[in-house]
Amino acid sequence: MERQIINKKKRVFSLEPNKNPSAVFTRKYTSHLVPALKKLNMNKNSSKQTVKHEVDMALALSAQEFAWSRFLLQKLSSSTNPTTTTSSSDGIRILERSDKEGGNKEGEIEEKLRELQKLLPGGEEMNVEEMLSEIGNYIKCLELQTIALKSIVQDST
């Protein structure tokens, strides 16, 4: 397939768009989020929590091949105002914990793994190896989500 940039004569040959996973994700994400936002817009009910809800919902729906997305969906559907992200207080908590921890190296690592598990939706139900793989996907999807959100925000300002 060819796309031509409007003002340039460069030609772009695209690969199968459905094969690039980051493209797939982003497309899905925006396709979920934007109509939802529009709907929210209609209802004039855009509280912060609801937008957040939609944001998370879009994330979960766009990444359904991963385990954490299923957990996220469960969380979202079960509660109306879920807060899936951790606040900054958790960062402070980590620092405190690292101060409190003795020299027990294994214990520290275990603690940190558990902390990581808490960050991941559904992480606590997984075992550690699984969790580590899922964290990789989660990070990537979060990155793409931030990019998409940034562009949406910028587009509308």
Add this chain to the structure above:
Amino acid sequence: MGGESNEGGEMGFKHGDDESGGISRVGITSMPLYAKADPFFSSADWDPVVNAAAAGFSSSHYHPSMAMDNPGMSCFSHYQPGSVSGFAGDMPASLLPFGDCGGGGQIGHFLGSDKKGERLIRAGESSHEDHHQVSDDAVLGASPVGKRRLPEAESQWNKKAVEEFQEDPQRGNDQSQKKHKNDQSKETVYKESSQSEEAPKENYIHMRARRGQATNSHSLAERVRREKISERMRLLQELVPGCNKITGKAVMLDEIINYVQSLQQQVEFLSMKLATVNPEINIDIDRILAKDLLQSRDRNTPTLGLNPFAGFQGNIPNLSATTNPQYNPLPQTTLESELQNLYQMGFVSNPSTMSSFSPNGN
């Protein structure tokens, strides 16, 4: 051929003398050996190979154990006749399986220690196996340990090494099993050896016991688990920015935690911002997708489960501000930063929707 056969005949005589001398010297009841040897030397049909081997025999000190129907026997010329007395009677029998001279070549080293000859040779054989497996282990990622293993195997043919290698045949047998329970005695042997060198044995795919470590199935499983975890950690290291120099699980985990938290906070912040902005927006999906959205940071990272996550180029479609459900397929290039730059240039000069949008500080 006739001349050669004469020589062979002569050699036969010579060897015959030596044979008798060998018998008397050694006192080994290796009658079956000589029974084998006789047809070997007395056959009129000399193959060139056999002839060469025989010639090799004649040039070296003759040794009853050399009387074997093995073309690779020329390597046995390393043997000194004086050491014959040290060998047990069944030792030559154990030498029979050797097809390669390489195995035999190393055997020469073993001659110093007597009465352990059989085991030493077996050890030499199995050490070759270990060498092969060491190369496999390098693939598995235990390469630094593997390098230590190799010199350790090739050095020190002292008594202590002999004791260690007594266990090697058993280890070789266990290789095919997934997990195996070993005796405590073996464990102690391993512990002794571990004090001399600190190289633990690598983990093969089949989960072999490590030297100097407990060999319960529990600890084996534990070790497998830990290896998997560290492998995943390595992948994560490449995913999280700025973690290339970090070594050590704890710091790495810290970084990952911080990164995930920061991403989540970013999402939260952006959604708040979106909430404030939301009433006024007239969002155009096409425009959003057209932007440089998917241009991640310029790095090629292996991602767990998602391959490949690379820089992605969005292109600007015709700016039809329609709610186009069928998103124009975005042209994509994978892993090509040059095209990325081109696109950026194209974007910048595009008068339409290009804001100063630069994701992730790109």
